[in-house]
Every structure is written in C-alpha cells, then in structure tokens.
Amino acid sequence: SLTNRLVKAGCRVQGVPGFYVDDNGCWTVKFHQRTSGIIIPIFGVDGLIHGAQIRLDHPLKDKDDPPEKTGVKYLTLSSTGKRMGTTSGSPIHFVGDPCSRVVYVTEGCLKADVAHALMHRTFVATLGVNNTAKLDELFAFLHRNGTEEIIEAEDMDKYSNEMVGKGASKIYALAARHGMRCRRLTWNPNYKGIDDWQLALRRKEQKMKEDPGMTFKEQYLNGLCGLEMLEACTEKWHAMKVDSISLRDYLGLTEQEYDAYLQTAPGVSFRELLDSQRxxxxxxxxxxxxxxxxxxxxxxxxxxxxxxxxxxxxxxxxxxxxxxxxxxxxxxxxxxxxxxxxxxxxxxxxxxxxxxxxxxxxxxxxxxxxxxxxxxxxxxxxxxxxxxxxxxxxxx
Structure with missing residues (x-):
C-alpha cells in the first residue's frame, strides 16, 4: 500500500533501494512485520536522502545464536537479490555544516544525529565500523571545503574489539591521504557510544540543578567542604526565610553539636566533635x-x-x-x-x-x-x- 501511494503520487520507485517487483508483478518495498522499526534517513553531504536504515523493533537472531547474543539491531533498507531490486550501496550519512573545520566520524546514523543535536558539531556516520570505502570520496570533498581535522569517535569497544579497532585505524589513514589531521576521541568508558556519553552529561547537569544537596554536616564528614562553609550555609538559611526548618536541622547538627557551634556549652570543641566522626x-x-x-x-x-x-x-x-x-x-x-x-x-x-x-x-x-x-x-x-x-x- 505504501508503494502504491508513492506510484500514484507520481514517484518513480525503480532503482530506489528497498523497492522491487514481487511475484505478482507489482512494485512493493522490503519493509515487513519481521523487519518493522524506526526508519532512519541517510542524508548525504548534499542534503538529499540517499538511503535508509531500520532500527528494528525486535532484533533479528539466528536459531543457533547463544541466548546472550543480542541479535542484529539495525538493517539497511535494501532490495538486493530481488526482481528489479537495488542494493543500498552503503551510503555515508552526513549531518551538520559541509564547510566545518572539524568533523567527527562515528558508526550509525541515529547515533550521529543524536550526538549532533547534543553537541552542535558536524558528524559523519558509516553503516558499519569497517564500511569506510566511501569515506575516501567524502574526505576529498570536505578537505576542498576547508575541513582541517577529523575526529574519530567510534564506540569505546574499539579498545576491546579488534574489528572495531581496525575500522577506527582506517579513518586515520584516509584522513592522512587527504591532508587532514586525525585524532581519537576517548570519553568516559562507562558509556559505549558518544551519544550515550553526551546524554549522560546532559542528565547530570539537570540532576545537579534539581538536587537539594547535602547538609553542611554531611558535606563536612565526606570531605566536601571545610568549617568555613558554616558561615555561607547560615547566610543561605537566613535568606530562605523559612520557618519550617530550624538552623540546627538545616545544618544537619545534633543538639550537642549545635551547642558547641554556638559555644553555649563547655566541653569538647565543635571541630573535635565533627572530626571524631570522620x-x-x-x-x-x-x-x-x-x-x-x-x-x-x-x-x-x-x-x-x-x-x-x-x-x-x-x-x-x-x-x-x-x-x-x-x-x-x-x-x-x-x-x-x-x-x-x-x-x-x-x-x-x-x-x-x-x-x-x-x-x-x-x-x-x-x-x-x-x-x-x-x-x-x-x-x-x-x-x-x-x-x-x-x-x-x-x-x-
């Protein structure tokens, strides 16, 4: 039905990756229930869509795959092997400024789009870590447009997976061939992809804005501040003008500690009381x-x-x-x-x-x-x- 609507609208589907003629002689597209998912457009540096990737709703697994294997998560929309079908040609995805001085290279269109949205940087994405052949032509174009540096931003498993590591090395060689510098981007390895890392940074910033924070005593016992912080905390409490919480509770002190702080009771000093607890x-x-x-x-x-x-x-x-x-x-x-x-x-x-x-x-x-x-x-x-x-x- 999708293909019929396109044809009736005057679109030519012949030669477009994913479309083919079925056994009934009708044009259709290779997008079925088994391969359903999010369709991600693959944009070229010219701003046109050159193909599509499918982020599968249900990863594909072979019957002999071990239980721990996650299965294939992405498929390129292609009709190779079908009657009048067409291969995807493994296009390169581009998002950002074609005249950017610095361009990041990663694997996966959606990842590049998310990272671009979070970082406001120009990204190039291959459809696979070793699918770098078409980077040669793109790098030549970018160099002519003024790009000086390529930043390899492949996933952090480039340090544990030899195949990913070799794919990252190809980016260096291609950049050098076209007279551009190349350097490796390494980030917090608790996050596999550059998009995961950037999203985590954004969420951390938001959490810090929403987090009410520790009391003075909690900060001091954890070595996050000195006694001089007392004055700032006290001033902040006065500025709040909230009657529902006393200064003692706001600082997180016990009655003995608060009396020592006010110097209204003889005995051990306020510093000694707190230092004995850390x-x-x-x-x-x-x-x-x-x-x-x-x-x-x-x-x-x-x-x-x-x-x-x-x-x-x-x-x-x-x-x-x-x-x-x-x-x-x-x-x-x-x-x-x-x-x-x-x-x-x-x-x-x-x-x-x-x-x-x-x-x-x-x-x-x-x-x-x-x-x-x-x-x-x-x-x-x-x-x-x-x-x-x-x-x-x-x-x-």
Missing part, C-alpha cells in the same frame, strides 16, 4: 594501559569478560598505577559505599592531579592503610574483591 581512606587506581590504541578482550568489561579472556585474576603486568589518593569519609562507612564514592568522584570531573581515565569496568581499586591492602575489580554492577600484584603494574 576518617581518611587511602586508595590507588590501576587501569589497563591503552595509550597506544591496543585492544584487550576484557577492556571496560566486567568480571565475566575477564574470565572469558582467560584470566582468573586481573593481570597486573597489563595495568598502570594512575593515581594514589585519599578520601575523607564518615567513620564506619561501608566499604562498598566508599568504593562507590571513589567511582562517582573519578567518573566525570577530576581533580587537577588525576591522570587516569574515568573509572570504569576492568579498573582495579586498592584500599589500604598501614596494616591492610584490599583489591577490587570494577564489575558492571559493583566491585568484586580480587587478588592483585601491584609490584608488576607500571607507573603512569
């Missing part, structure tokens, strides 16, 4: 050495990926010590909560002396003091205690 936890961060684009089968993967790669424990010789720091935390805080805080603190915004990547699966954290050292592998859903030989690890 401690310093030392920790180290070890990460896989991926500086030169190497791939590791378990890079950014959980403990199952480590075991599948043939390791029962993290191979320390393939790790680098990237940070040795400390965290102030409440006395008695659970070990898992401490690990979670380290994960969150070194996940997006880093202190100036931190030289590692965002903490992610496959990283190893060490909690230590004068008497004990414990090592934890960052899994997909938390931390798993492991054995580790720090003496074998390199230093950043």
């Amino acid at each position: 401690k310093t936890q030392r920790f180290r961060v070890y990460q896989l050495d991926l500086e030169h684009g190497e791939t590791r089968a378990f890079a950014f993967g959980g403990i199952d990926a480590l075991h599948k790669a043939g390791f029962q424990q993290p191979p320390a010789a393939e790790y680098t010590l990237v940070y040795d720091g400390e965290l102030i935390c409440p006395v008695g805080q659970d070990e898992r909560d401490i690990l979670g805080r380290i994960f969150a603190r070194y996940n997006q915004a880093f202190p100036p002396d931190y030289r590692g990547r965002s903490i992610a699966p496959s990283d190893v954290l060490e909690l230590y003091d004068e008497s004990e050292r414990r090592y934890f592998y960052c899994d997909m859903a938390g931390f798993v205690q492991v054995k580790f030989s720090p003496a074998l690890a390199k230093k950043a």
